Amino acid sequence: MSIETKESEEIDIEGILGSAVERREDPALITGEADYTDDIQRPNMAHMAVLRSQYGHAAVEGIDTSGAEAMDGVLGVFTAADLDVPGEVPVGWLLPSLKTPPHPLLAEDRVRYQGDGVAIVVAEERYIARDALDAIEVDYERLDAVVDPREAVQADAPTLHDSLAEGPAEDPPEAEGESEESGANVAFDWEIGDGDATDEAFAEAAHTVEVDLENQRLIPNAMEPRATVAEYKPGTEEVDVHMTSQNPHLHRLLMSGVLGVPEHKLHINAPEVGGGFGSKIHHYPDEALATWAAMELERPVKWQATRTETYLTDAHGRDHVTHAELAMDSAGTITGMRVKTYAGMGAYLSTFAPSVPTYLYGTLLSGQYDVPAIHCNVVGAFTNGAPVDAYRGAGRPEALYVVERLITLGAREIGMDPAAFRRQNFVPSDDFPHETPVAVVYDSGDYEPALDKALEMVDYDALRERQEELREEGRYLGIGFSSYIEACGLAPSELAGQLGAQAGLWESGLVRVHPSGSVTAFCGTSGHGQGHETTYAQIVSDELGIPYEDIEIVEGDTDEIPQGMGTYGSRSAAVGGSALSTSASKVVEKARRIAAHQLEAAPADIEFEAGEFSVAGAPERSMAIQEVAQASYLAHDIPEDMEPGLEETSFYDPENFVFPFGTHVAVVEVDPESGEIDFERYVAVDDVGNQINPKIVEGQIHGGIAQGVGQALYEGAEYDDNGTLLTGSMQDYAVPKAEHIPEMEIDNTVTPSPHNPLGVKGVGEAGTIAAPQAVVNAVTDALQPFGVDHIDMPITEEKVWRAVNDAGGS
Amino acid sequence: MYPDSFAYERAESVEEALALLDEHAGAEVELLAGGHSLLPTMKSGLASPDVLIDINSIDAMQGITDEGDGLSLGALTRYADVDRSAAVWEDATAFAEATHHIGDVQVRNRGTVGGNIAHSDPASDLPAALLACGGTVVAQGPDGEREIPAEDFFEGMYATALDEDELLTRIELPRTGDGSVGAYAKKPSPSSGYAMVGVAAVLDTDGDAIESARIAANGVMDHGVRLRPVEDALAGEPLDRDTIEAAAGRAADDLDDVMMMSDLQASSEFRAQLVQVYAKRALLGAAERAGAPAPAASD
Numbered sequence A: 001m002s003i004e005t006k007e008s009e010e011i012d013i014e015g016i017l018g019s020a021v022e023r024r025e026d027p028a029l030i031t032g033e034a035d036y037t038d039d040i041q042r043p044n045m046a047h048m049a050v051l052r053s054q055y056g057h058a059a060v061e062g063i064d065t066s067g068a069e070a071m072d073g074v075l076g077v078f079t080a081a082d083l084d085v086p087g088e089v090p091v092g093w094l095l096p097s098l099k100t101p102p103h104p105l106l107a108e109d110r111v112r113y114q115g116d117g118v119a120i121v122v123a124e125e126r127y128i129a130r131d132a133l134d135a136i137e138v139d140y141e142r143l144d145a146v147v148d149p150r151e152a153v154q155a156d157a158p159t160l161h162d163s164l165a166e167g168p169a170e171d172p173p174e175a176e177g178e179s180e181e182s183g184a185n186v187a188f189d190w191e192i193g194d195g196d197a198t199d200e201a202f203a204e205a206a207h208t209v210e211v212d213l214e215n216q217r218l219i220p221n222a223m224e225p226r227a228t229v230a231e232y233k234p235g236t237e238e239v240d241v242h243m244t245s246q247n248p249h250l251h252r253l254l255m256s257g258v259l260g261v262p263e264h265k266l267h268i269n270a271p272e273v274g275g276g277f278g279s280k281i282h283h284y285p286d287e288a289l290a291t292w293a294a295m296e297l298e299r300p301v302k303w304q305a306t307r308t309e310t311y312l313t314d315a316h317g318r319d320h321v322t323h324a325e326l327a328m329d330s331a332g333t334i335t336g337m338r339v340k341t342y343a344g345m346g347a348y349l350s351t352f353a354p355s356v357p358t359y360l361y362g363t364l365l366s367g368q369y370d371v372p373a374i375h376c377n378v379v380g381a382f383t384n385g386a387p388v389d390a391y392r393g394a395g396r397p398e399a400l401y402v403v404e405r406l407i408t409l410g411a412r413e414i415g416m417d418p419a420a421f422r423r424q425n426f427v428p429s430d431d432f433p434h435e436t437p438v439a440v441v442y443d444s445g446d447y448e449p450a451l452d453k454a455l456e457m458v459d460y461d462a463l464r465e466r467q468e469e470l471r472e473e474g475r476y477l478g479i480g481f482s483s484y485i486e487a488c489g490l491a492p493s494e495l496a497g498q499l500g501a502q503a504g505l506w507e508s509g510l511v512r513v514h515p516s517g518s519v520t521a522f523c524g525t526s527g528h529g530q531g532h533e534t535t536y537a538q539i540v541s542d543e544l545g546i547p548y549e550d551i552e553i554v555e556g557d558t559d560e561i562p563q564g565m566g567t568y569g570s571r572s573a574a575v576g577g578s579a580l581s582t583s584a585s586k587v588v589e590k591a592r593r594i595a596a597h598q599l600e601a602a603p604a605d606i607e608f609e610a611g612e613f614s615v616a617g618a619p620e621r622s623m624a625i626q627e628v629a630q631a632s633y634l635a636h637d638i639p640e641d642m643e644p645g646l647e648e649t650s651f652y653d654p655e656n657f658v659f660p661f662g663t664h665v666a667v668v669e670v671d672p673e674s675g676e677i678d679f680e681r682y683v684a685v686d687d688v689g690n691q692i693n694p695k696i697v698e699g700q701i702h703g704g705i706a707q708g709v710g711q712a713l714y715e716g717a718e719y720d721d722n723g724t725l726l727t728g729s730m731q732d733y734a735v736p737k738a739e740h741i742p743e744m745e746i747d748n749t750v751t752p753s754p755h756n757p758l759g760v761k762g763v764g765e766a767g768t769i770a771a772p773q774a775v776v777n778a779v780t781d782a783l784q785p786f787g788v789d790h791i792d793m794p795i796t797e798e799k800v801w802r803a804v805n806d807a808g809g810s
Numbered sequence B: 001m002y003p004d005s006f007a008y009e010r011a012e013s014v015e016e017a018l019a020l021l022d023e024h025a026g027a028e029v030e031l032l033a034g035g036h037s038l039l040p041t042m043k044s045g046l047a048s049p050d051v052l053i054d055i056n057s058i059d060a061m062q063g064i065t066d067e068g069d070g071l072s073l074g075a076l077t078r079y080a081d082v083d084r085s086a087a088v089w090e091d092a093t094a095f096a097e098a099t100h101h102i103g104d105v106q107v108r109n110r111g112t113v114g115g116n117i118a119h120s121d122p123a124s125d126l127p128a129a130l131l132a133c134g135g136t137v138v139a140q141g142p143d144g145e146r147e148i149p150a151e152d153f154f155e156g157m158y159a160t161a162l163d164e165d166e167l168l169t170r171i172e173l174p175r176t177g178d179g180s181v182g183a184y185a186k187k188p189s190p191s192s193g194y195a196m197v198g199v200a201a202v203l204d205t206d207g208d209a210i211e212s213a214r215i216a217a218n219g220v221m222d223h224g225v226r227l228r229p230v231e232d233a234l235a236g237e238p239l240d241r242d243t244i245e246a247a248a249g250r251a252a253d254d255l256d257d258v259m260m261m262s263d264l265q266a267s268s269e270f271r272a273q274l275v276q277v278y279a280k281r282a283l284l285g286a287a288e289r290a291g292a293p294a295p296a297a298s299d
Helices: A026-033 A126-134 A197-203 A248-259 A284-297 A307-313 A398-412 A417-423 A448-456 A459-472 A495-499 A531-543 A572-599 A625-634 A692-715 A766-782 A797-806 B014-023 B039-042 B080-083 B086-091 B093-100 B105-110 B113-119 B125-133 B228-234 B241-249 B268-289
Strands: A045-050 A059-062 A076-079 A117-123 A137-142 A184-192 A207-215 A227-233 A238-243 A266-269 A299-305 A320-328 A332-345 A376-384 A476-484 A507-513 A519-523 A549-554 A606-609 A612-615 A618-624 A645-650 A661-670 A676-686 A745-748 B008-009 B029-032 B051-054 B063-068 B070-074 B136-141 B144-149 B152-158 B166-174 B182-188 B195-204 B212-219
Touching: A026 B014, A045 A126, A045 A284, A045 B080, A059 A117, A076 A126, A076 A284, A076 B093, A117 A126, A117 A284, A184 A197, A197 A332, A197 A376, A207 A398, A227 A284, A238 A248, A238 A284, A248 A266, A284 A299, A332 A398, A398 A417, A398 A476, A417 A448, A417 A476, A448 A459, A448 A476, A448 A661, A448 A676, A448 A745, A459 A476, A476 A766, A507 A531, A507 A572, A507 A625, A519 A531, A519 A572, A531 A549, A531 A572, A572 A606, A572 A612, A572 A625, A572 A645, A612 A625, A612 B241, A618 A625, A661 A766, A676 A692, A676 A766, A676 A797, A676 B063, A692 A745, A692 A766, A797 B268, B014 B051, B014 B136, B014 B166, B063 B086, B070 B086, B070 B113, B080 B093, B080 B105, B080 B113, B080 B166, B086 B093, B093 B125, B093 B182, B093 B195, B093 B268, B113 B125, B113 B166, B125 B182, B125 B195, B125 B212, B182 B268, B195 B268, B212 B228, B212 B268, B228 B241, B228 B268, B241 B268
Parallel strands: A045 A299, A238 A266, A332 A376, A519 A549, A676 A745, B008 B051, B029 B051
Antiparallel strands: A045 A117, A059 A137, A076 A117, A184 A376, A207 A320, A227 A238, A227 A299, A320 A332, A476 A661, A507 A519, A507 A645, A606 A612, A612 A618, A661 A676, B063 B070, B070 B166, B136 B144, B136 B166, B182 B195, B195 B212
């Protein structure tokens, strides 16, 4: 089943795009040759460690740093009072009525989550810095904490930010009396869709179903913890920062504001980055603190997070508490959907946090279905936990979990087969572009073939028969569907601006053909495991007709790349790939004019194929693109109005999102006695548009499903009532291991995006978005004989056992 | 430092180790064998001993030897060596199978049998296996050697009958008869891999009937415990599925639910359920080795 890779030399240039070329980045990564941030050494380098609150909520009455300062090898101990910086940790996405509390780099008089930074130590050695943390005495006055987003917005909940407690938000939401919450911990109260039309749909519905569900808080667990190496050059006032970043240009822009370093003096480089899953998009205090310390001490400073710090401080994901309802007519056609969600924001607003449970969530609630009326209200709540922000999928897994749980319950209510119910309610293939009632327009889609293929792969009818037979034997097989949609490559910038983004969402790509005919291409995305060096080279090779081996890809360096928005949200292929494709096609157009000039023909008469320019009808009059490159730099004989050289830059701003989709089917057997869940099959049919490299697509689907299965069955951050993280290490937080992941059977359909030059859609988050509800639907399907309709994730053995017992027993 | 600083001593013989224990009496001393429980707690700051005595070079505590009436496992025998030992699989199947389920390959290549037993981690795999196999712990102290039956060895969470001036030198597993079969069934925590519940079962049979049974569980109480109601329900009964199911259903009968382990991954109530399920699986596994009818597919 698995796709065989090929070496690039085995592939004709015409076939390079779409081939399973071996990932070129892997030899360096797997042999240890690659440099990660912690591999970087500098002469005279000092080390920073951060003292973090052990309490979830406390007033800081005083800090005594004298003991630490007196230690040998300690260069400095700094608290909030010592930081003379102009900025605070910024919020990059604003909503109407959003409350943005202060978020200083170090806590001033209050710590609001376990892990909140209180002081930093810079020392000659890493271990000295860590030891010195123990010598700092902080006088804490413990405060009551609140960790549940629904409880946090009640009027009697402990207030996190006193500055927000006075009076209502300046710009109250338009919903009249929609929310009863009035607590000072309400970060925002947001809605989308038509409330009246939705209420009407429910009033007239023949059938309705509802469910209370939680989408639990998750901890990202990138393989490489966050790290920074910062250097300051007093002579030139330049600041060089190497850091674990998914978007160096954005970090440069934000850190420039926080530290007051002009953007042109701040250089940010993301060396090899060991995964992110969103956690390395955001601007945290720590990277800025290390940079500040390097400037303050005029010495290179390294900060390397421990795994414990990763658990405590990397922005967590999800944390939704939701009530959702679905309305149907008597024939089982969906007429409306109503969703109310409390979204935990954690103690402060992380960089893109406000967008995740709102525009990346509410806009996806139509799923693959033609839903006439939807209304969604989301209340964001400050809680005494780590800030919550984008984590693989970011809002979309939460949305599709709601949709696909409702659809499954709806089918059950109507008494229809869940596959047939989905089919009946799909957006028909002739209705694209499709405008949903939640503000987005699906670019293209054809949902039935993916469902059909998945049904065929699991041999659905026979499977249902076997399910019946096994039930007779007291065995419980379950079949779960997830017909999901994803929105990637958030765009265009104008729309993003209207929605509150404090950034554009274009991407830049620079394609430089060197005089010898080899190529370096630069892209503003910033890969950290995705395989861009391979896939981007395939795109550029295909466009230019220059061999794949002659193309080098550069990402992640603000000094080399024109500008960039980074890698997240499954955007790199659709937006970054399109930017490179556009630049490469501009290169071809310039080269065509040079070739026409040298071949003494009109540009319109020059044909271009597989790297060769030739005169139409006279194929012997031709020039290779490499020869054109040489001519362009010699500039001895190029068109009069033309500048020498052969390189082009594009800022590609997509006209819309892209909307990948697919159907996943999980088949599980559940043992009611032990609560254990065994996978029998996991079938995934994904449509991610055109595929640049099917092997990389397959790898992304595999990894995504693994993470989605992790959420469904294993992972979940737990805080106690004091805001102490109970799942603070891999000992207690179950990151799934290979033995926990089902064997995946993967296939695809191809429905190209109509609006980008590659017809690609995006695949990085597909599996993560699809898998949780496939598994949950399978488990609850298995437990139908017990009348169990819902179990919250992670579905541990104990939850299964309790659900069966509560329902009347095994 | 990370971990806190400590003095390092290396003992080349049991006598030298005992002398070092005596020399550092009063200080916080830890013996370093495989280090797989100790070093993580030191790195995370949960333990900061003043002195580490490395006992890995003591030849007398290595390896598996056949003593005629049983097997002797040197305390420093690595899990992997137990798992590879045909003799242990033959004579103490439940012990071998429990060892097979510890950690992963790297852990099994380094971790030691003696270190495991001496640590008495409630979620470890070997205590129940040692109890079910009727094993004995041999300790050497200033006054010489003493034998401690497994029954008397485990006293609580990380607490054993071992004195501070004693060294656990070897484990003895008695030779079993032809009709003796054993098995270990484990529910690992998905995060740590330690036993949420693990049950070791040893049945002495004459082929058709169970003469006697020794069943013990890890992960349920603060240390490995015998499940006597199960044993009693099996003794003298026919070796069949009905007997096993009925007996396994009594696995939690004598366990004090107030003292039962309870954590994020499984409450005490659910552990009481799991210990019954896993007692059944261990017994069915043992029965299968006795040539009893194969258990149904769902088990």
